[in-house]
C-alpha cells in the first residue's frame with residue numbers, strides 16, 4: 001500500500017493535518033499475550049495473573065482467533081515476519097492449544113517462510129515432552145525465564161522453580177531448539193558482583209544463542225514496591241552491567257541493545273522490529289498494537305483483565321483504546337526505540353517509519369552531536385557511549401514541548 005507522495009515536511013508544519021505521509025509500510029510482527037502464571041512474582045508488573053485452578057485454555061484460544069480475525073482488515077495482505085507468544089507464562093498452554101493457535105494464524109496471515117516464532121517458558125512449567133510439542137506446533141525459538149542460578153536469589157524472587165529445574169529447562173530447550181534465549185536479572189536483593197558473574201557463567205555452560213540480562217527494577221503496584229528489599233546501590237549495579245557485558249563479549253556475544261546479547265546472527269528479530277519502530281499487531285488480554293497506514297500511525301490496547309477480555313471478545317471485540325499518534329509525538333517515540341540499539345539505525349529509517357522529514361529533528365540532532373551524545377554520521381542515528389549513559393536526557397531533548 002505505498003502512498004504516492006514523497007515527504008518534505010519542515011519543523012513548522014509538524015502540527016498540520018496530513019503531517020504524516022508514509023511511502024512504504026514497515027515490517028509487521030504479531031504478538032500474542034497469554035496472561036496467566038502459576039504464581040505472581042513479587043517484582044513483576046506485567047499483565048500476568050495467578051491462575052486459580054485450570055486456565056480457560058480452550059475459550060482463550062477461541063478468543064485469540066476471533067481477535068485476530070477482527071483485526072485482519074487493518075493488516076490486510078501484509079506479510080508477517082515474526083510471532084512472539086509472551087506473557088504471563090505461555091508455556092502453561094498445552095502443545096495442542098498452541099498448534100491450534102498457530103495453524104489459525106497461518107491460515108489467516110501470510111507468515112514469511114522463515115518467520116521467527118518465539119514462545120516464553122517458565123522453568124517451573126517446562127517438561128522436555130512439552131518442548132517437543134511446541135516445536136512440532138511451529139515454535140522456532142524458546143525464551144526461558146531463568147532469572148538466576150542461585151537458590152538464595154530464586155527464593156528472594158519468589159520463583160516457582162529451583163536451580164535444578166532451571167538447569168534442566170535450559171538443557172531441554174537447547175536439545176529441542178536451534179535458537180534459545182535465557183532471561184537473567186541482576187542487581188538482585190543482597191547480590192554481589194561475584195554472584196552475578198556466577199549466574200552468567202552458569203548460563204554460558206549451555207551456550208544459548210541469546211542472553212537477556214535485565215537490571216531488576218522496582219515497579220509500582222508490585223509486592224517489592226510495597227515492601228522494598230535491600231538492593232545493590234547504583235554504582236554497584238553499573239559495575240555489574242559492565243562485568244556482564246565483558247564476560248558475554250569474551251564468549252562471543254554481541255551487546256546490541258541495553259539488555260540484549262546475541263551470538264552471531266541470533267539477534268531477536270521480533271524485538272529488533274519493535275526497536276526499529278516496525279509495526280506489530282497485538283492480540284490477547286492487554287496486548288498493545290502499533291499499526292501504520294499511508295497517512296497515520298495508530299496505537300491500540302485490548303482490555304487487560306483476562307475475564308473482561310474473554311467477556312468482551314464474546315460480545316464482539318476487546319479493544320479498549322485506539323488512537324492516532326500525534327505527529328509531534330512521533331520523533332521521541334521513534335528515538336526511544338531506535339536509540340536503545342547500540343548500533344542505532346540507518347538515518348533513512350526516521351522518515352520511512354515516522355512519515356516525517358528528518359528536518360523536523362535536525363536542530364536537536366545537531367545539538368546532541370555537539371554535546372557528544374550522538375555519533376556525527378550522515379548514515380546512522382546512533383548514540384555515543386556517553387549518549388547511552390545519559391539516554392533519558394537525550395530522549396528528553398526530542399520531546400515536542402509546544
Ligand SMILES: C[S@@+](CC[C@H](N)C(=O)[O-])C[C@H]1O[C@@H](n2cnc3c(N)ncnc32)[C@H](O)[C@@H]1O
Pocket residue numbers: 037043044045046086087088089120121122123144145146147183184185214215216217218219
Ligand atoms: C514475561 S517474563 C518471561 C516468561 C515467564 N513469565 C517467566 O518469568 O519465566 C519476561 C521477563 O521479564 C523480566 N522481568 C520481569 N519483571 C522485571 C523487573 N521488575 N525488572 C527486570 N526484569 C523483569 C524477567 O527476566 C522475565 O523473564
Ligand code: SF4
Pocket residue numbers: 036037039040041044045046048087088089122145
Ligand atoms: S516474571 Fe514471569 S512468571 Fe513471574 S509473574 Fe511475571 S510473567 Fe509471571
